Amino acid sequence: MQKVLPDTASSRDGRLQLGSLDVVELAERFGTPLILLDRATFETRAKSYAAVLDPDRVFYAGKALCCVAVCQMIDALGLGLDVCSGGELETARRAGFPMERVICHGNNKSLDELDAARDLGVGRIVVDSFEEIARLEGVKATSKLLVRVTPGVEAHTHEFIQTGQEDSKFGFTLAEDIALEAIRRASRLPSAPLVGVHAHIGSQIFELAAFDLAVKALAGFLRRAKDELRFEAAELNLGGGLGIAHTKDEPVLDPAAAATSILQAVNREFTAQGLAIPAVSVEPGRSLVGPSAVTVYGVGTVKSIPGVRTYVAVDGGMSDNIRPALYGARYESFLANRMEAAATRAVTVCGKHCESGDVLIKDAELPEDVAEGDLLCIPATGAYTYSMASNYNRLARPPIVLLQEGEAIEIVARESLDHLLALDRRLDGSPL
Numbered sequence: 001m002q003k004v005l006p007d008t009a010s011s012r013d014g015r016l017q018l019g020s021l022d023v024v025e026l027a028e029r030f031g032t033p034l035i036l037l038d039r040a041t042f043e044t045r046a047k048s049y050a051a052v053l054d055p056d057r058v059f060y061a062g063k064a065l066c067c068v069a070v071c072q073m074i075d076a077l078g079l080g081l082d083v084c085s086g087g088e089l090e091t092a093r094r095a096g097f098p099m100e101r102v103i104c105h106g107n108n109k110s111l112d113e114l115d116a117a118r119d120l121g122v123g124r125i126v127v128d129s130f131e132e133i134a135r136l137e138g139v140k141a142t143s144k145l146l147v148r149v150t151p152g153v154e155a156h157t158h159e160f161i162q163t164g165q166e167d168s169k170f171g172f173t174l175a176e177d178i179a180l181e182a183i184r185r186a187s188r189l190p191s192a193p194l195v196g197v198h199a200h201i202g203s204q205i206f207e208l209a210a211f212d213l214a215v216k217a218l219a220g221f222l223r224r225a226k227d228e229l230r231f232e233a234a235e236l237n238l239g240g241g242l243g244i245a246h247t248k249d250e251p252v253l254d255p256a257a258a259a260t261s262i263l264q265a266v267n268r269e270f271t272a273q274g275l276a277i278p279a280v281s282v283e284p285g286r287s288l289v290g291p292s293a294v295t296v297y298g299v300g301t302v303k304s305i306p307g308v309r310t311y312v313a314v315d316g317g318m319s320d321n322i323r324p325a326l327y328g329a330r331y332e333s334f335l336a337n338r339m340e341a342a343a344t345r346a347v348t349v350c351g352k353h354c355e356s357g358d359v360l361i362k363d364a365e366l367p368e369d370v371a372e373g374d375l376l377c378i379p380a381t382g383a384y385t386y387s388m389a390s391n392y393n394r395l396a397r398p399p400i401v402l403l404q405e406g407e408a409i410e411i412v413a414r415e416s417l418d419h420l421l422a423l424d425r426r427l428d429g430s431p432l
């Protein structure tokens with residue numbers, strides 16, 4: 001279990017300790033479900049990237065978990081921030097995040113979002129479509145621009161495939177010179193300088209060779225851009241995607257080793273093409289925040305269906321972690337209040353939503369006597385859980401508590417019933 005837990009995890013009297021704090025006490029204090037974010041793990045992983053790349057070339061992908069305090073932590077580390085909506089940009093602004101270290105993404109950025117990016121002076125915008133090039137001309141953006149290309153490598157988890165033309169709503173395909181045309185048009189924008197290209201080949205990637213292939217395709221493409229358009233990329237952004245272990249049978253990858261391997265690929269392929277070596281950036285999301293957090297639920301109903309299965313129901317579910325239902329994502333679990341109890345009972349951990357698909361872990365192993373009042377912990381839930389949370393069945397979203405040096409700070413409060421109903425109006429349109 002240690003493998004998927006934050007670095008500061010230990011057990012005392014059978015109770016999970018995180019960041020020198022007792023998780024049972026934290027659950028009593030903050031209630032459940034509860035997301036605990038370990039600052040030390042987060043910073044260690046961020047520093048691992050920053051040991052190889054300049055910190056401001058590491059853009060934390062806010063989509064993994066975006067809130068004001070996380071933006072402040074990223075700022076304190078000197079990292080950059082990748083935002084992909086006006087809401088994420090506003091979060092960065094309210095966090096006082098330095099806008100020159102922000103990079104704006106999005107396959108359909110609105111005029112309002114581009115206006116905001118211009119007004120706030122964001123450092124970089126990643127251009128994603130021909131329409132956006134026209135919009136950028138209209139808004140007179142002055143940010144540095146990168147053109148997002150799809151290099152024909154699709155990587156997801158343990159596999160990657162190479163296709164001539166990627167089927168993606170993002171970026172410009174290298175096929176039929178579409179990306180070349182994007183470079184031509186973007187480089188003519190009068191106020192915003194085109195400085196490079198961007199590619200993001202997928203998420204939860206374990207095969208670093210997928211990045212090598214993407215770099216090779218990009219170097220070949222940039223050779224043509226130089227020959228035909230006299231465009232030379234000063235910057236190359238390779239997106240995010242490094243995989244993490246959610247379960248004990250998945251590998252643990254080292255961010256520094258991955259970044260080193262990417263830099264080596266860039267040196268090799270750009271040298272082979274006779275091109276100057278660009279400044280390399282990455283956009284890790286999951287690999288920074290994913291392993292840094294756990295979710296703690298209260299166990300409620302335990303229902304055994306003889307000869308079929310046992311359902312262990314917790315006080316959250318698909319509204320705070322949609323990943324198992326949406327992607328078939330797998331997680332581990334254990335009881336945070338009695339870690340030493342032997343896990344011998346095969347159960348299905350489900351949520352409390354009115355939906356059969358509300359299953360968090362299909363084949364979990366828990367102690368034989370798991371019962372109401374136990375605390376069930378699911379590790380590696382920092383990324384794409386809270387950020388994808390919903391209020392399905394009008395469940396309130398859990399709080400996020402940051403653990404640092406023996407202190408617990410609520411950085412996102414628990415939603416209350418008042419929050420849930422804040423936007424409701426009566427039939428006549430009047431507020432409640």
Ligand code: LLP
Nearest residue numbers: 061200203204239240241283284285286384
């Ligand atoms: N940069 C760009 C342009 C991206 O689209 C993404 C993720 C990242 C960086 C960060 O990728 P990461 O390092 O986190 O893998 N909801 C899915 C993951 C969607 C990823 C979307 N883009 C999940 O829960 O698995």
